[in-house]
Each structure stands twice: as C-alpha cells, then as structure tokens.
Amino acid sequence: IGTWKDDIKIDQAAVKEYISGNYPANGGAHKDGDWGPFDIRKEVIDLCPTECMWMEGDELKIDNSECSRCMHCINVMPRALRPGKEKGATICIGAEAPILDGAQFATMVIPFIEVSKDNEYENVIDVIEQIWDW
Numbered sequence: 001i002g003t004w005k006d007d008i009k010i011d012q013a014a015v016k017e018y019i020s021g022n023y024p025a026n027g028g029a030h031k032d033g034d035w036g037p038f039d040i041r042k043e044v045i046d047l048c049p050t051e052c053m054w055m056e057g058d059e060l061k062i063d064n065s066e067c068s069r070c071m072h073c074i075n076v077m078p079r080a081l082r083p084g085k086e087k088g089a090t091i092c093i094g095a096e097a098p099i100l101d102g103a104q105f106a107t108m109v110i111p112f113i114e115v116s117k118d119n120e121y122e123n124v125i126d127v128i129e130q131i132w133d134w
Contacts, residue, residue, distance in 0.1 A: 002087065002088075002089060003069050003083075003087070003088060003089065003090045003112065004069070004083040004084035004085070004086055004087050004088070005084060005086040005087075005088060005112050005114075006064075006084035006085060006086040007062070007064040007084055008062055008064060008067065008073075008074070008081055008082065008083065008084060009081065009082040009083070009084060009085075010060055010062065010080065010081060011079065011080050011081075011082075012059050012060065012080075014077070014079040014080035015040070015059070015060045015077065015080045016058060017079070017080075018038055018040065018077050018079070018080055019038065019040055019058075021037055021038055023077075023079050023080075025038050025043060025076050025077065026075060026076055027075075027078050040055070040060070041055070043076055044072070044073050044076050044077065047072055048070075048072065048073065049068055049070055049072075050066045050067060050068050051066075052064070052065075052066035052067045053073065060080070069083075071083075086114070087115060088112050088113050088114045088115045089112070089113050089115055089121070089124050090108060090110065090111055090112060090113075091108070091109050091110040091113065091124070091127060091128075092105070092106035092107060092108050092109065093106050093107055093109050093131065094106045094107050110127060113127065
C-alpha cells in the first residue's frame with residue numbers, strides 16, 4: 001500500500017474555496033445529486049476516523065501524529081489537501097472478504113518502508129521474499 005510519512009500538505013486558500021462553494025467536493029464526483037452547500041465539518045472533519053482535524057477560525061488544522069492516512073479528507077478536497085512528499089509503502093498481510101461479515105482489513109506488519117528512485121522498491125521486495133520464505 002502506497003503511503004507517506006510526513007505531514008499532509010494543506011493549501012488554506014483552496015480550503016476557503018471549498019467552504020465558499022467555488023470548488024466541487026470529491027472532485028465533482030457527486031455533482032448530479034442535490035447535496036446542498038459543502039459543509040466541511042459534516043463532510044470532512046466529523047468523518048475523520050481519528051478525529052485529528054479541526055477548524056481554527058477559517059484555517060483547517062490537522063494533528064498529523066494522529067492521522068491514520070485513510071485519505072478521506074484528501075478525496076473530498078483534492079485541491080486543498082495532498083499527501084506528504086516522503087513517500088513509501090506500508091505492508092499489510094492477511095486481508096479477507098468473507099461473504100457474511102464483509103471485508104476485513106489486514107494486519108499491518110510494517111508501518112512504513114522508504115521507497116526512493118534509487119532502490120525501486122528493493123526494500124519492499126526483500127521483505128516480501130522473506131515473508132514468502134517463512
């Protein structure tokens with residue numbers, strides 16, 4: 001799973017544009033329905049699974065140490081929020097999709113492995129090969 005390690009990048013001017021209704025939420029994916037005006041509290045802040053977001057005046061704040069990187073906020077406001085620049089991979093093992101219980105997420109075994117253009121996922125491949133051997 002691709003992820004990032006540093007802070008979510010926030011464009012406060014774009015946040016204000018979403019709040020004022022000048023940018024469509026979700027990249028315009030739900031524009032055909034009459035959803036009413038964009039409500040950042042209802043559509044983003046209150047839906048954050050770790051409750052790491054809040055508004056201070058007219059600025060969006062994120063406690064990145066609490067963020068689980070679920071990407072909901074980024075998907076809703078793609079012009080205002082971006083993943084950090086320090087990119088890598090998280091390795092999860094054991095997901096399943098049983099018919100009666102619904103999808104079950106995997107166990108995270110490695111929270112972050114740095115991936116760079118120099119190693120082209122060599123670290124990730126090494127870990128996967130060790131898991132296969134085990």
